Amino acid sequence: MKGQPKGLIAAALANMGERFGFYIMMAILTLFISAKFGLNETTAGYIYSGFYASIYLLALVGGIIADKTRNYKGTIMWGLVVMSLGYLIIAIPTPTPVSSLPLYLTLTCVGLLVIAFGNGLFKGNLQALVGQMYDNKEFSAKRESGFQIFYMFINIGGFFAPFVAIGVRNWWLKVNNFDYNAKLPELCHEYLAKGEHMAGEGLLARLKPDAVVMNSSRGEVVDGDALLRSGHLCVLDVWEHEPRLDPQLLDRTLLATPHVAGYSEQGKATATAMSVATLAGFFGLPLRGWYPSEAAPSVPRPIPWQELCTTIRDAYDIEAESHRLKARPPDFEARRDHYRYRREYF
Numbered sequence: 226m227k228g229q230p231k232g233l234i235a236a237a238l239a240n241m242g243e244r245f246g247f248y249i250m251m252a253i254l255t256l257f258i259s260a261k262f263g264l265n266e267t268t269a270g271y272i273y274s275g276f277y278a279s280i281y282l283l284a285l286v287g288g289i290i291a292d293k294t295r296n297y298k299g300t301i302m303w304g305l306v307v308m309s310l311g312y313l314i315i316a317i318p319t320p321t322p323v324s325s326l327p328l329y330l331t332l333t334c335v336g337l338l339v340i341a342f343g344n345g346l347f348k349g350n351l352q353a354l355v356g357q358m359y360d361n362k363e364f365s366a367k368r369e370s371g372f373q374i375f376y377m378f379i380n381i382g383g384f385f386a387p388f389v390a391i392g393v394r395n396w397w398l399k400v401n402n403f404d405y406n407a408k409l410p411e412l413c414h415e416y417l418a419k420g421e422h423m424a425g426e427g428l429l430a431r432l433k434p435d436a437v438v439m440n441s442s443r444g445e446v447v448d449g450d451a452l453l454r455s456g457h458l459c460v461l462d463v464w465e466h467e468p469r470l471d472p473q474l475l476d477r478t479l480l481a482t483p484h485v486a487g488y489s490e491q492g493k494a495t496a497t498a499m500s501v502a503t504l505a506g507f508f509g510l511p512l513r514g515w516y517p518s519e520a521a522p523s524v525p526r527p528i529p530w531q532e533l534c535t536t537i538r539d540a541y542d543i544e545a546e547s548h549r550l551k552a553r554p555p556d557f558e559a560r561r562d563h564y565r566y567r568r569e570y571f
Contacts, residue, residue, distance in 0.1 A: 229371050230358040237378035240351055243308075244379050247344070248386035250312075251277075253394070261321055262330050263418065276337045283345030291350045301354065304347030311340030402499070421445035421465075429455040437479065441486040449474050462486040468557040475554060480547045483560040491569040494520035523569040541567050 254276070258269040291300040314336030323329040355375055359368040398405055416423060424438070425448040432438070437458050440447045444463040449471055452459060460480045464470050467484060475481055487493075494517045505512035516522060538544075550560065 228364070228367055229374065230361070230364050232358055233355065233371055233374065236351055236355050237375045240348070240375070241378040241382035243344075243347065244382035245386045245389075248383050249390045252387045252390035258333070261319075261333070262323060262326060263413070272334065272337075276341060279338060279341040280344050283341050284349045285345070286342070287345035287347070288349050288353075290346065291353065297350050297354045297357070300346050300350050304343045304345070304350070306343070307346060308340055308343030311336050311338075311343055314339060416446070422448040422451070424448065424452075426451045426454075429457060432457060444484075453477065464557075468561075470554045470557060472554065475551060478547070478551075480543055481550050482543065482546050483550055483557045483564070485546075485561060485564050488564050488566055489569045490520050490566040491523040493566060495522070 251273075255266070255269040255273050258264055258272055259266070264272075287300065287304065291297050294300065315333055317332070319329050319332075352375075355372065356368075359365050359371060364371070394405065397403075412423075423446050424440075429438070429448075429451055432455075434456075437460060438447065438452060438455075439460040441462040444465045444467055446463075447461075447465065449465040453471075453473055459474075459478050461474070461478050462482045463484050463486075464474075470481075498516045501512055501515050504510070505515070550557065
């Protein structure tokens with residue numbers, strides 16, 4: 226920085242900070258849109274692309290404004306203010322799922338447009354301002370090295386931002402015992418919107434002929450009649466009209482169980498511990514790390530597929546369970562209510 230104008234370091238740091246925040250937002254933008262509004266990847270991609278395009282189109286508008294007013298510093302300051310306003314708009318707390326998709330999606334898109342406009346006022350004009358620093362003969366020989374420093378700061382901000390975003394995401398998921406799957410928001414919103422028969426005629430028709438349908442989530446998610454018509458074999462733990470089971474569908478199943486997929490000793494203990502931890506955090510109780518003393522936590526470990534196939538029956542004989550349910554379907558509720566918890570395999 227020796228021999229450079231005094232304003233260079235301030236301009237470089239400002240642009241580095243703006244790029245750092247911008248690329249963190251870009252790293253999570255499509256996930257936010259999908260999770261908030263239940264949009265599929267294609268629609269979220271259109272919004273992302275439109276926003277990114279507007280960043281560059283509105284930079285032209287920002288340059289014209291600065292050239293007309295000849296007030297580069299003022300234009301840059303207004304750009305910072307407008308960008309802050311845009312970030313504030315998209316940070317306004319709203320319900321999830323939203324009560325009015327057009328209203329809240331429009332509000333978010335307006336916020337993104339305001340950010341893009343502020344960015345147009347700020348970004349290009351800051352480069353022009355840096356260039357003006359070297360119009361002074363005292364610094365003109367340092368122009369190339371000055372811009373190298375300026376853009377190095379920009380690249381530092383842009384380079385580290387996605388890693389920070391991923392790191393924060395992974396830390397939050399780990400702390401809250403969640404996993405990451407970009408498809409989940411769309412599926413959750415589809416379930417909230419439809420409530421049932423997410424796996425209906427359309428989805429089942431797209432499956433390969435030899436595909437096996439497995440459902441251990443909610444019985445109404447799969448259209449039982451459509452599943453029968455599809456001809457697909459299935460493995461079912463949950464049923465559309467339980468405890469009344471469709472005899473034809475029961476006969477079609479490779480394996481059938483009475484809604485007990487989550488009935489393990491560790492599964493129930495972990496669910497109880499999570500509930501206690503949530504309540505303890507809300508009320509400020511000293512119960513962090515509490516776990517039922519009656520159950521030993523399961524310890525996940527890598528296991529070869531061959532070992533799993535040959536030993537898992539010792540932990541849970543699912544074929545025997547299926548045979549008992551098929552032999553006496555009316556016992557569904559009794560078998561579920563008086564089920565003996567099993568230990569998790571690993």
